[in-house]
Amino acid sequence: MDKLTTMKTFVSVVQEGSFSKAADKLDISPQLVSKYVSALEEGLSTRLLHRTTRKVSTTEAGDHYFTRCLQVLGDIDDIENSLNNLSENVSGVLSISAPMSFGVKHLAPLLVEFQKQYPNLKLDLKLTDQFVDIVEQGIDIALRIGVLKNSSLIAKKIAPIHLAVFASPAYLKQHGTPTTLQELQQHNYLRYANAEPTKRLTGVNELKSEFKLESNLVANNGDLLLNTAIAGGGIAMQPTFIAGEALAQGKIVRILQNHEPEPMGLYMVYANRQFLPSKVRAFVDFTSGYYGDVPYWDLGE
Structure with missing residues (x-):
């Protein structure tokens, strides 16, 4: 049995997490996938996979073999590619x-x-x-x-x-423009769920431990937080690759620049x-x- 085929099949099973999904990916039957993996384990005299009715996972030997298979298969692709322009x-x-x-x-x-x-x-x-x-x-x-x-x-x-702290002109006109971190605590902060960038604001570590920003909105998407700030919903901090266009158009105003985190x-x-x-x-x-x-x-x- 072709060793490369069995290796590719084993890698697909690990990546997909099941024999049936690997079979769909490789466009072969689940029975053939099982046959290839079993032949591979028999040839190595080592169990590579834990099999249950719900999932497939690698053994310690299987985890090591999977990593090496990726390297070998990648090297083969590279050798073939290097023969041409x-x-x-x-x-x-x-x-x-x-x-x-x-x-x-x-x-x-x-x-x-x-x-x-x-x-x-x-x-x-x-x-x-x-x-x-x-x-x-x-x-x-x-x-x-x-x-x-x-x-x-x-x-x-x-x-x-770069990270920028910003709010809409309308929000700042209504609520005032904070010039210190202490004043920032009096505003509504639009928080990004996947990180807490306020901990990286310059000067936060010098404040008392009870420094806290109140948030009535937590979201896992920076574009939504930007649009909420544009609509006057509060103050946000997002990368300039998200906020740069709105800043250039004047839809939002950059504030607290002396407290922005390091790039x-x-x-x-x-x-x-x-x-x-x-x-x-x-x-x-x-x-x-x-x-x-x-x-x-x-x-x-």
Whole structure:
């Protein structure tokens, strides 16, 4: 039995979490999927998967084998691609994960220009604000925003990300413009659910521990919070890639600039491998200088 086929089948079972979903993905029968995985375990004399009626999970040996399979299969793809001219051989599917608002607002032009240069490459884009384990989920590249911790992955910064505190002119006219963090506590703060950026405001740590911002709205989407601020609902803090256009148009006003957090970064994150697949290398090279040191969303203010 072809070892590569059994390896690819095993990887699909792990990524999909079941034999039936892997069968659908590979367009083969569940029975054949089970046969391939059983043959693989028999040949290795090792159990790779825990099987229950509800789910499939890897054993310790299976987890290690899964990681190595991804590397081997990726290396094979890279070897095959490297035999041809780069612009012609960059083919297959490149899977990308990116934050929701950033992807909707700023990724489409980049992706269109990238595919013009590499027309044989298909893109599979997944937008989510949740943390994605790119190795476990088989993602080639993830775009992440923040101050990244050390890991076994490669992280390449492609743009600075600034946070701005803002409100609509109408809100500030009615409620006043806070000039200190103490005054900010007297206002309604529109809070982002996936993080607590107020802890990063310059000067918060010097205030008493009871520093607290009252919020009548908590949401997991920055665009909604921006639109709520534009409508006069309160004060928000969001990245300028979300708020930049509204700031430039005067729909909102930037306040408390001396208390804004230190800039974060937009990073490309990908697996640390000796031989990077050509499709990943092409995207990394193309994207590295795309937004520049001062991104276009920060030029309109």
